[in-house]
Amino acid sequence: MVQSVDYLAIAPPLILALCGLAALFLRYAAFVGLVLAGAFEVVLLTGDPRRTFCVDSSCSFVVDDFTLLFQTVMLIAGLVVVLMAQVEVRDTRLPSGEFHFLILAAMSGALTLAAGRDLVTLLVSLEVVSLPLFALVALRRYDGRSSEAGVKMFLVSVVSTAVMLFGISLVYGATGSLFLDRIGAVLATPSPLESVAAVGIVLVLVGFGFKVSAVPFHFWAPDTYQGSPVAVAAFLSVISKAAGFAGLALVLTIAFGPFAAVWGPLVAVLAAVSMTVGNLVALRQKTAMRLLAWSSIAQAGYMLAPLGAAGGGAPLNELVAATIGYVAIYAVMNIGVFAVISVVGWIGEHGGGALDDYRGLARTHPLTAVALAFFLACLAGLPPGLAGLFAKIVVFQGTILGGYGWLAVIMAVNTVIGLFYYLAWATRLFAPLPQGATFGRITRPVGAAIGVAAVGTVLVSFAPQLVLGISLGG
Secondary structure, eight states: OOOOOOTTTTHHHHHHHHHHHHHTTOTTHHHHHHHHHHHHHHHHHTSOOEEEEEETTEEEEEESHHHHHHHHHHHHHHHHHHHHHHHHHHHTTOOHHHHHHHHHHHHHHHHHHHHBOBHHHHHHHHHHHHHHHHHHHTOOTTOHHHHHHHHHHHHHHHHHHHHHHHHHHHHHHHHSOOBHHHHHHHHTSOOTTHHHHHHHHHHHHHHHHHHTTOTTSOTTHHHHHHHSOHHHHHHIIIIIHHHHHHHHHHIIIIISGGGHHHHHHHHHHHHHHHHHHHHHHHTTOOBHHHHHHHHHHHHHHHHHHHHHGGGGTOOHHHHHHHHHHHHHHHHHHHHHHHHHHHHHOTTSSSTTOBGGGGTTHHHHOHHHHHHHHHHHHHHHTOTTOHHHHHHHHHHHHHHHHTTOHHHHHHHHHHHHHHHHHHHHHHHHHTSOOOTTOOOOOOOHHHHHHHHHHHHHHHHHHHOGGGTTTOOOOO
C-alpha cells in the first residue's frame, strides 16, 4: 500500500536520528539536532494537529497538543542532559561520538512514542528508547558498577518487554486491531473475549510499570542510577520516565478507557505503594543519586494517582490531564537537580556525591546553591517552588474527583515525608563549609544547563497553564 508521508509531522524525531548519526563524526551535531528539532516543534505549535501513516480514519502517528507538550519538554530536558554531560564526557574518558549518538537515538524514540497511536509503534519506540540506554549506562567500561548497572537494566527491560508483548498479543486477539482508537471502540461493546482483553490490559500495564519504575517493578532503578554517568541517570529519571508515562497515558485513555474499572484500582494500588515505599526508603539514603532514584519512584506514584482514580468513574480526560501536567512539571524541575549534581564531584566514590558533600555549597557557589534549593522546594511542593505546588494540587484534585479519598490521604502523608529529606538536603547547602572541602568549577555548559532548567521551572511556576489542563484526544 502506497501512502503519502507528512514529513513535517515526523520532522523532530527524524532530525534527531539523522543528527545522531552525524554526531559520530561531528562534534556539535547533537546541539544542532536538538535546536533544529526544537525549531520544528515551534512550527508545529503554530499549526493544526497533523496525522500520518494512516489506514482509513486510524493513524499511527498523530501530532496534537499532547504530543507537542511531551516532545517540547523532552527536547528541553535533552538539551540540559547534553550540556551537563560535556565535562563528564571529557574528564571520565567517555567516547564523545558514541555518547551523543546514543543520546539522540534514545531521544528520537521518546519523541516518536509521544506521537504513537498504535501498539506496535508504541512498543517499537519504547524499545528505541531503552536499547541505547543499556549501552549508555555501561559506557564507563572501566567501572564495574557501571557494567553491573547496565546488565541489571538490560535483564529487567527484556522481561518487561516480553510481558508487554504477550499482553499486546492478547489484546490484538480479543479486538482484532492494533490501532488505539479501534481497540477502544471494540472494548466499548460487549464481547465473549472480555476476560482475555482484561488479562492483556493488565500485562501491558505491568510492562509499563517496569518502564516507569513503579513498585514492585522498581528494583532496577537505584543501582542503575548509582552506576550510571550523572547525565545518563538524569536521562533515565526525566526523559525515559516521561516517555513511559506518555505511552501509558495513550493506551489507558484511548485504547483501554472502557476497561477503566479493571485497571483503575490496580493503578491506584501501584500509586499508593510506589509513593510510600519510595519516600520511606529515600529517608534512609546518604548519597544524592540513590536519594533521587527513590524519590523518582515516589514521584511515579504521584503521577499514577490520578490515573488510578479513573476506576471511580470520573471523566478520564481530566484525570489524564492531571498526570500529564505533573509529568511535564516534574521533568523540568528534576533535570535541574541533576544539572547541579554535576558540579559537586561525580568522580568520587559515590556517583553524585554523598549528601554531606553538599555542605557549604552556598559559601563558594551561592547561585548554584540557591538553584538547587529552589529545585528541591519544587519537588517537595513548597513555596517558592510554585511549580511543584501547582502540580501536587492538580494531582490531589484529580484523585478526589475520582472519589478516591483514601488515596488522597496517602498522598498527603507521603508529601509530608518527602518534605523531610528534601529539606534535609537543602539545609546542608547553607551549612558552614567543612575544612578542606572544595567543589568543582562550574563550566559554561554546566552553568547553561542549570540556567535552562531554572528558567523553565520559573516559567511553569508563573504560567502553569502552559502544561496544566492539556488533555488527550482520540
